[in-house]
């Protein structure tokens with residue numbers, strides 16, 4: 001067993017005018033390679049903030065983030081962009097797909113726009129094939145050319161999952177991926193994530209409000225008063 005992603009003593013506050021609102025107050029966390037961890041906690045407890053810090057979308061006020069034992073919260077901007085693009089895949093509650101692009105374009109575009117002009121033409125065909133393959137894997141092989149407004153909620157989240165997997169990340173951070181879906185559709189999305197976790201050995205952290213969804217993770221942690229505690233359904 002090896003610790004894939006870890007946080008040590010993470011602190012984060014936001015400022016409302018002159019008042020400081022502490023959100024994270026010393027988060028310690030270790031996630032093993034291949035583990036699927038559910039993150040629960042009441043609304044406003046800092047779950048999204050934590051995911052942003054772990055995925056280097058934002059920086060902590062204090063504390064450290066480690067990938068395979070190496071500190072990553074303080075790397076150069078260039079290395080941080082590379083980690084965001086290659087190591088982490090993000091899934092959000094409201095999908096964040098571009099309305100004017102097809103499902104296929106939505107999956108490949110984040111990677112295509114990072115290429116130089118030369119890389120763009122060189123990699124376009126490869127990325128297109130990867131995107132089509134991923135959309136087939138998530139059950140959208142018949143929806144490649146559909147725009148987001150032509151897809152159902154569950155299909156939108158499947159497209160967003162394909163986008164998160166494009167480029168082959170090692171770690172998937174999902175922030176309430178079933179939060180906008182009915183129970184049955186949410187369960188099918190959870191099963192897809194669970195299958196991808198197992199077949200690709202992906203490390204996953206998934207924020208959820210839903211105890212039935214959380215119970216299917218390998219482990220549940222809870223954010224309380226700015227810190228992480230281990231949680232088990234028996235404690236409810």
Ligand code: ADP
Pocket residue numbers: 014015023041042043044045046047048049050
């Ligand atoms: P959760 O995802 O658990 O609902 P968040 O991490 O989104 O919680 O937010 C935690 C707290 O931080 C909330 O009180 C929220 O209002 C506040 N907050 C989050 N983001 C910002 C921001 N960019 N500026 C100011 N306050 C914020």
Ligand code: MG
Pocket residue numbers: 047048049175
């Ligand atoms: Mg949130």
